[in-house]
Amino acid sequence: MDEKPIYGCFQSHKRVASLADEYLVLEDDAMPTNIEISQLAGLLQDYTQFDIIYLGGTPIWGATKVRSLYEGKCIGTYAMIVRKRARDMIMKLPFKNKGIDVELASSNLRTAFCDPPFFVHANTISDIGSNSFTKSQLFADFVFVAYPLWRKFVIYKTWLLIVIFIFICIRNRRILS
Secondary structure (H helix, E strand, O other), X not given: OOOOHHHHHHHHHHHHHOOOOOEEEEOOOEXXXXXXXXXXHHHHHHHHHOOEEEOOXXXXXXXXXXXXXXXXXXXXXXXXXXXXXHHHHHHHOOOOOOOHHHHHHOOOOOEEEOOOOOEEEOOOOOOOOHHXXXXXXXXHHHHHHHHHHHHHHHHHXXXXXXXXXXXXXXXXXXXXX
């Protein structure tokens, strides 16, 4: 057994990338949802403008709706379509003791995801060990929950600052008059 399962997984993704310009990744822990696969055909109309389309994954940054997809970053490489630009980047990636999903999420690739997803992650511990699953999945879950709260906080704080600014302007005008 490999001493560094995360390295083995990383190398597996690189090996698959060496076999084709564009490909579909479905790992053994990807479970299909009840969405019909025929819906995938409609999704692929939007396919050409993205480097990776996650058919399942945990969104980690804000997303923008682009036709039938959401443009944004994900963690989770268990179900994705990889296009040539992403494939070329994967081929050149040096191993930095991080999962391939973390590397892809921090890249400048144009990525999108399906919502609802076509695949979900089986509720099991990752084959690449606790180092990968618990830390990256917990981080992804935290960001998934925290992002909407953070966004509400920022919007609330912005409105609060505007009200304070207006109050100060009105107050200063009274003092100056």
